[in-house]
Amino acid sequence: MYCDKVIELLKELERSREDTIPPYNNDGINQVLSEMKTLDAEIIDFLRKQKDNLPLDAIRLRRAAIERNKRCLMTYIWTRLQRLKEMRWEIGAILPSDVRQNLSQSEIEWFNNYCKTLVSYMKTIGSDTGLNLTQDTKPPKSLYTEVRSLVDAGKLELESGEVLILRKNSQYMLSRSQAEPLIRQGILEQVRQ
Amino acid sequence: MMHPAEIEFLAENEIIQIVPTFNHASHVHLICGSYGPFRAGLPLNVPIWVALNLRQKKTCRILAPDWMTVDKLQERLEEEKASKFFTQLPTNYYLEITQMLLTVASEDIPQGNDIKTAVKDLWDLRIAKLRSSVDLFVKEGRVQASLNHLTPMEINSVRPVFPDTLDALMTLHEHINSSDDREDSSQSSGATPSSTSFSLSL
Amino acid sequence: MNFCRQTQSNSKTKSFNTNSINLKSSRIDSVASLDDFPFTKKILTNYLNEILILRCHCVEPRRFQDNTTNIKEINMYRNIKPHYFSIDAIMAAQEKIQCSFIKKVEHVDFLDSIYSDKDEESDPKIELPLWMVKVFLVGKSIQFDMPKAYNEIYRGVLTADANVVDLFKLCKHFYLFGKFLSQLEHREAYEVRRTLIQTFIDRFKQTMDWAQNIDDNQPCFNRLDCLERLIFNDARVAQQHLNIYLTEGSGQMEIAAMILNYRKRKIHESRVLE
Numbered sequence: 001m002y003c004d005k006v007i008e009l010l011k012e013l014e015r016s017r018e019d020t021i022p023p024y025n026n027d028g029i030n031q032v033l034s035e036m037k038t039l040d041a042e043i044i045d046f047l048r049k050q051k052d053n054l055p056l057d058a059i060r061l062r063r064a065a066i067e068r069n070k071r072c073l074m075t076y077i078w079t080r081l082q083r084l085k086e087m088r089w090e091i092g093a094i095l096p097s098d099v100r101q102n103l104s105q106s107e108i109e110w111f112n113n114y115c116k117t118l119v120s121y122m123k124t125i126g127s128d129t130g131l132n133l134t135q136d137t138k139p140p141k142s143l144y145t146e147v148r149s150l151v152d153a154g155k156l157e158l159e160s161g162e163v164l165i166l167r168k169n170s171q172y173m174l175s176r177s178q179a180e181p182l183i184r185q186g187i188l189e190q191v192r193q
Numbered sequence: 194m195m196h197p198a199e200i201e202f203l204a205e206n207e208i209i210q211i212v213p214t215f216n217h218a219s220h221v222h223l224i225c226g227s228y229g230p231f232r233a234g235l236p237l238n239v240p241i242w243v244a245l246n247l248r249q250k251k252t253c254r255i256l257a258p259d260w261m262t263v264d265k266l267q268e269r270l271e272e273e274k275a276s277k278f279f280t281q282l283p284t285n286y287y288l289e290i291t292q293m294l295l296t297v298a299s300e301d302i303p304q305g306n307d308i309k310t311a312v313k314d315l316w317d318l319r320i321a322k323l324r325s326s327v328d329l330f331v332k333e334g335r336v337q338a339s340l341n342h343l344t345p346m347e348i349n350s351v352r353p354v355f356p357d358t359l360d361a362l363m364t365l366h367e368h369i370n371s372s373d374d375r376e377d378s379s380q381s382s383g384a385t386p387s388s389t390s391f392s393l394s395l
Numbered sequence: 396m397n398f399c400r401q402t403q404s405n406s407k408t409k410s411f412n413t414n415s416i417n418l419k420s421s422r423i424d425s426v427a428s429l430d431d432f433p434f435t436k437k438i439l440t441n442y443l444n445e446i447l448i449l450r451c452h453c454v455e456p457r458r459f460q461d462n463t464t465n466i467k468e469i470n471m472y473r474n475i476k477p478h479y480f481s482i483d484a485i486m487a488a489q490e491k492i493q494c495s496f497i498k499k500v501e502h503v504d505f506l507d508s509i510y511s512d513k514d515e516e517s518d519p520k521i522e523l524p525l526w527m528v529k530v531f532l533v534g535k536s537i538q539f540d541m542p543k544a545y546n547e548i549y550r551g552v553l554t555a556d557a558n559v560v561d562l563f564k565l566c567k568h569f570y571l572f573g574k575f576l577s578q579l580e581h582r583e584a585y586e587v588r589r590t591l592i593q594t595f596i597d598r599f600k601q602t603m604d605w606a607q608n609i610d611d612n613q614p615c616f617n618r619l620d621c622l623e624r625l626i627f628n629d630a631r632v633a634q635q636h637l638n639i640y641l642t643e644g645s646g647q648m649e650i651a652a653m654i655l656n657y658r659k660r661k662i663h664e665s666r667v668l669e
Contacts, residue, residue, distance in 0.1 A: 361570070
């Protein structure tokens with residue numbers, strides 16, 4: 001039946017968790033596109049062959065199928081982009097490698113552009129240094145915070161220029177702004193008071 | 194929807210009395226106002242966030258707000274029970290202020306645990322009231338309601354659900370012939386079929 | 396390529412114009428891959444334009460909800476109302492309906508078999524997805540009976556006590572599919588719509604109660620239809636925030652939920668491999 005393939009694509013998305021992006025199904029998309037093409041050719045064929053007594057139902061159905069295929073394909077792309085966008089805010093500009101390899105070329109391009117636009121926008125806020133919108137999504141309580149390193153993360157250059165070597169299970173006092181992204185990435189953990 | 198931490202942030206601007214243990218002759222000028230002078234032993238008004246910061250550095254003692262006594266809270270609780278509507282509370286942030294003060298300055302507040310219980314009772318009572326009003330509102334299909342004296346945190350507890358529920362109901366109520374989206378509208382526009390509607394494809 | 400944007404006067408559909416490009420003509424001349432497709436490109440550029448006013452909404456999304464198209468679209472992702480890109484709405488229109496043809500429809504391959512099976516006397520029956528039924532209704536070639544979940548018997552059950560019904564089992568997209576059905580021309584359409592609204596209202600309190608009591612509510616959750624699930628999840632997240640705030644206070648920075656889930660999955664996968 002028409003549109004079954006594109007529904008499969010959407011089911012793939014539906015089945016995956018909302019915070020993941022399944023592999024970009026290029027084959028599936030091409031199959032849908034060629035179905036659309038065939039449907040279109042058939043409509044044109046009907047119109048050429050029969051000037052009167054058009055098989056209206058058949059034409060309407062094909063047209064509806066083309067529209068629906070289009071809608072579903074766009075939904076597929078749109079939903080993936082929404083998830084990708086959330087990742088930028090949740091995780092940051094560097095995507096985990098297995099998310100990255102699931103993206104299509106244009107999606108990677110889009111993501112890079114999105115990051116660029118985000119950064120250049122944030123630079124324009126405020127007078128000189130700009131404002132990092134991804135930071136302090138919840139009101140901060142203090143400027144500094146005590147953290148524990150969960151892994152041997154290696155060198156970390158502090159805002160003061162000092163270099164800190166993060167070792168597993170050691171505790172450090174860091175500025176909140178520097179600690180927050182690392183906590184979000186799961187490298188550090190905030191010591192509970 | 195706001196995060197509870199964000200509402201707490203708003204609550205931190207409320208004014209509270211502290212007794213500093215240090216001297217600072219001039220006013221401190223802040224975006225939210227000017228405070229001071231600080232004289233050891235003399236109470237003065239400051240925003241809660243200032244009070245908490247000073248308290249954490251052990252440079253002041255916080256005076257519990259007037260309403261923050263077990264007796265006063267019990268009174269409120271009785272009043273709330275007796276009233277069909279929401280009663281007006283002395284502050285919009287009773288839950289958050291209690292939480293903050295008891296975390297940072299529990300020694301300054303007498304009967305801290307009892308106060309905590311009383312505030313929780315008050316909160317539970319009001320939330321139960323709020324939930325049943327929301328439920329009644331939906332059940333009776335009303336379009337307008339006015340609820341006075343709700344605090345931001347209380348409103349926030351129904352905020353994520355209420356608009357969604359009304360959206361869902363509206364979706365269901367929408368006129369039977371209205372179309373739900375573009376795909377369908379292009380379908381219904383084909384209700385008067387003629388071969389000209391396909392001429393575009395030629 | 397004949398893709399172009401269509402401007403619609405209808406204000407309701409207007410909000411979709413920036414991100415969907417209407418296929419005015421159904422003609423597609425050359426198809427290589429989606430990357431060559433203008434609508435992909437256009438969507439991508441639109442996103443670039445749209446981007447950033449937006450995440451100011453990290454403070455409070457709803458505050459920024461106003462009538463401008465772009466901002467509305469941002470909130471669409473988790474919007475409860477069906478919209479052009481809503482997977483739920485698409486899936487609801489994919490639910491099957493048993494119907495019979497009054498007129499013979501020619502030139503549609505998958506319909507040919509139903510005519511050949513039987514003689515022409517009795518109306519041939521077939522299950523079709525809702526969006527197709529809609530097409531055939533335009534030409535009055537088809538008639539259908541309300542699907543099981545919406546027939547008189549089930550309407551009776553739902554009216555009697557909606558809270559005991561496992562809606563998800565009955566129909567995954569109970570409300571949306573029902574709504575679409577009731578928009579079709581059918582003598583029971585009005586009744587169906589009324590049952591939908593009443594069912595939703597009757598079940599609302601139960602859904603809320605489940606969401607706000609943080610026990611393991613998986614069995615309850617499983618009985619909710621997709622629309623109710625969205626509401627349930629929203630309520631659940633808010634309740635969790637509040638509970639954490641009340642027990643642990645604020646100011647704690649946490650690992651991103653995405654990373655946490657990602658790790659859990661990794662651990663799970665490596666266990667499965669062993």
